[in-house]
Amino acid sequence: MARMLLLLLLAGCSLQAQDHHYWTHQFGTRSGLRGGAVVGGVDDTSAVYYNPGRTGFVKNDSLKVSATAYQLSILTMKDGAGKGIDLNSIRGDIIPLAASGVFLFDGAPGHAIGFQILARQFSDFRISARREALINVIDDARSAGPEDYIGSLDFRVSTEEYWAGLNYSWAMTDWLAIGMSNFGCLRFDDLDLRATSRAVNATPAFFGADNLFNSALWNLRIVSKLGIALDFGNLKFGVTVTSPGIHVAGGATVSRELSVFNLDSNGDGTGESFEASARREGLSTRFNTPWSFASGMDWIIDSTTLSFTWEWFLPVGKYAAVRPNDNASFIRGGISGGPSAKEFLTIHDGRRGAFNLALAVENRWDEDWAGMWSFRSDYAADYLHNDDETFLGVSSWNLFHFATGIAYTTRQDDGLPKHELMLGLQFTLGAGKGKQPISFDNPQETGLLFGTPVDKTISYFAISLIVGYTYYF
Numbered sequence: 131m132a133r134m135l136l137l138l139l140l141a142g143c144s145l146q147a148q149d150h151h152y153w154t155h156q157f158g159t160r161s162g163l164r165g166g167a168v169v170g171g172v173d174d175t176s177a178v179y180y181n182p183g184r185t186g187f188v189k190n191d192s193l194k195v196s197a198t199a200y201q202l203s204i205l206t207m208k209d210g211a212g213k214g215i216d217l218n219s220i221r222g223d224i225i226p227l228a229a230s231g232v233f234l235f236d237g238a239p240g241h242a243i244g245f246q247i248l249a250r251q252f253s254d255f256r257i258s259a260r261r262e263a264l265i266n267v268i269d270d271a272r273s274a275g276p277e278d279y280i281g282s283l284d285f286r287v288s289t290e291e292y293w294a295g296l297n298y299s300w301a302m303t304d305w306l307a308i309g310m311s312n313f314g315c316l317r318f319d320d321l322d323l324r325a326t327s328r329a330v331n332a333t334p335a336f337f338g339a340d341n342l343f344n345s346a347l348w349n350l351r352i353v354s355k356l357g358i359a360l361d362f363g364n365l366k367f368g369v370t371v372t373s374p375g376i377h378v379a380g381g382a383t384v385s386r387e388l389s390v391f392n393l394d395s396n397g398d399g400t401g402e403s404f405e406a407s408a409r410r411e412g413l414s415t416r417f418n419t420p421w422s423f424a425s426g427m428d429w430i431i432d433s434t435t436l437s438f439t440w441e442w443f444l445p446v447g448k449y450a451a452v453r454p455n456d457n458a459s460f461i462r463g464g465i466s467g468g469p470s471a472k473e474f475l476t477i478h479d480g481r482r483g484a485f486n487l488a489l490a491v492e493n494r495w496d497e498d499w500a501g502m503w504s505f506r507s508d509y510a511a512d513y514l515h516n517d518d519e520t521f522l523g524v525s526s527w528n529l530f531h532f533a534t535g536i537a538y539t540t541r542q543d544d545g546l547p548k549h550e551l552m553l554g555l556q557f558t559l560g561a562g563k564g565k566q567p568i569s570f571d572n573p574q575e576t577g578l579l580f581g582t583p584v585d586k587t588i589s590y591f592a593i594s595l596i597v598g599y600t601y602y603f
Contacts, residue, residue: 150525152422152443153486153508157228157248159552159598163535164490165504167437171366171428174600175230178246178297178311181368181426183357185242186299186307188232190546192602201225203558203592210586211259211283212570219255225594232297240301242309250315251291259283261570267329267579268337269394272401277329277337281570281579284324291317293353307359312352315375317417319347319522325568327579337401339578340389345477347382347452349417351375364430372422380415382452384475394575408471410454417451418479420444437490443511448480451522479522481511500537502554505530510562527562527588535596542602550600560590 156162158176169181175192177184201223210217230246259282266276292315299309321344328338353375360367386408392401426439457470488506495501508529513521535554542548569581 150481150511150513151508151529152441152484152511153488153506153531154529155225155249155252156506157246157250158230159535159554159596159600160502160537162556162596162598163502163504163533163537163552163554164437164492165488165506165531165533167426167439167488167490167504167506168428169368169370169424169426169439169441170437171361171368171426171435175232175244175246176228177299177357178230178232178244178295179228179248179293179355181357181359181370182297182309182311182355183299183307183359183370184368185232185244185297185309186240186301187359187361188234188242190234190602192232192547192600200597201592201594204590205255206589207564207566208587208589210257210566211281211568212261212566212581215259215261215570217257217259217567219257221254221256223252223254225249225252240307242297242299242301244297244299244311245295246297246311246313247294248292249290250293251289251317254286254288256286257283257567258285259568259570265573267573268331268575269399271399272394273329273331273333273335273337275331277331279573279579280326280328280330281568281573282324282326283568284322285567286320286322288320289318291315295355299357305361307361309357309359311355311357313355314378315351315353315419317347317349317351319345321345323567325580327573329579335392337392337575337579339391339393340387341578342387343385345382345384345452347380347415347417347477349380349415350378351417351419352378353419366428366430367425368427369425370423372424374421375417375419377416380417382413382415382477383409383411384413384452384454384477385409386474390578393578395578397576406474408458408475410456410471410475413452413454413475415452416449416479418446418449420446420481420483433494435490435492435494437492438488440485440487443484443486445483446479446481446511448478450476451479452477477520477522479513481513484509484511497541498539500539502533502535502537504533507531508558508560526564527560527590529558529560529590532557532559533596547600547602549602552596552598554596556592556594556596558590558592558594560588562588564588 228248232244295313297311301307323343325341388406424441490504533556566583571581
């Protein structure tokens with residue numbers, strides 16, 4: 131029985147946002163419009179993130195004061211809660227992509243320092259579903275004939291992660307520069323789940339279950355990036371290495387409650403009622419991130435720049451992101467042999483590797499105007515998970531991003547930029563399969579009046595407006 135309860139409780143906690151897609155957002159307007167294909171030749175303040183070595187080649191002090199995306203996203207799981215019951219999340223968000231700056235030294239040519247603040251991850255999904263039907267879900271020996279069945283699901287998950295970093299770069303020669311950026315990374319994960327089932331007969335008598343879960347996590351870590359930049363005029367190359375995060379601090383509150391009313395959950399022909407409940411505050415957290423390696427190239431042909439960047443993210447092995455220390459009983463009401471609160475409140479993490487690439491074209495129409503087009507892949511680093519364990523999330527759909535936009539630049543007397551305004555659109559398409567968070571098909575008492583979740587098709591679409599402004603001193 132304890133094993134069955136564990137599976138039932140965890141079945142509805144597998145849907146999560148796409149915070150484990152590594153290239154969902156790009157940072158800096160030009161970098162965003164070029165799909166992140168800038169590791170080889172980035173020449174503005176976003177080099178602090180993309181290639182710390184490139185800030186050594188920045189020609190003048192600059193400050194990027196705004197880079198914001200206004201995004202509408204639609205996530206759909208066909209038959210996500212049962213036949214004919216689709217799950218949809220439609221969200222409109224304002225995503226602050228980046229603010230950054232680079233400062234040079236008159237007495238130390240080739241040396242530069244920079245800073246960058248960015249929203250590395252930002253997602254918010256909400257879904258709900260309900261089924262009402264007159265069906266026979268309770269054994270006739272205890273409730274003759276069909277019952278009024280009601281099943282409902284309410285689910286919300288939010289992920290935010292903010293990076294703030296400092297950079298130092300040194301242009302050792304006119305063609306070689308190296309640099310390093312260190313970022314403090316503050317992450318928030320919030321998840322709320324409410325799944326309920328009821329069956330009512332004419333007696334009247336009612337049967338059902340409430341399955342509730344809530345978690346709120348935060349974590350602070352430090353990430354370092356090392357960059358090397360080679361600049362041969364019309365041909366530019368870059369290589370970067372990003373370290374795993376070094377844990378600094380974190381905290382979590384996790385609670386679960388499972389209430390069962392007169393259901394034959396173990397198949398012995400007798401209805402049971404019991405309460406399983408636990409809540410823990412002030413738990414420590416971990417959030418492990420992978421090593422990643424990237425390189426890129428810019429090739430300038432007359433007024434056109436062709437860019438290519440790839441990045442390889444290594445796997446992250448399974449670990450406990452949150453784990454209580456106590457072994458207090460989770461099930462109340464005299465039921466012995468059940469799992470402990472530690473088992474029910476532990477949240478795991480871990481993911482596979484991912485390889486992404488980006489292609490971009492920038493065409494300068496004249497000294498002031500330029501247009502950009504880009505494509506990038508964003509493959510899911512699907513979590514390494516088991517059905518009888520709770521994980522931060524699972525994302526099995528791959529994303530593909532297409533962006534286009536224009537840039538207008540005003541010049542100083544020496545021909546260097548003074549103001550730069552950029553405007554563009556990004557379209558994102560995604561598809562894949564994932565397990566239903568819950569199923570209202572064929573509800574059974576042994577499933578607490580829920581059905582067995584199965585894999586279903588997931589589709590994703592988003593459109594984003596990207597706006598940015600850069601001021602050059």
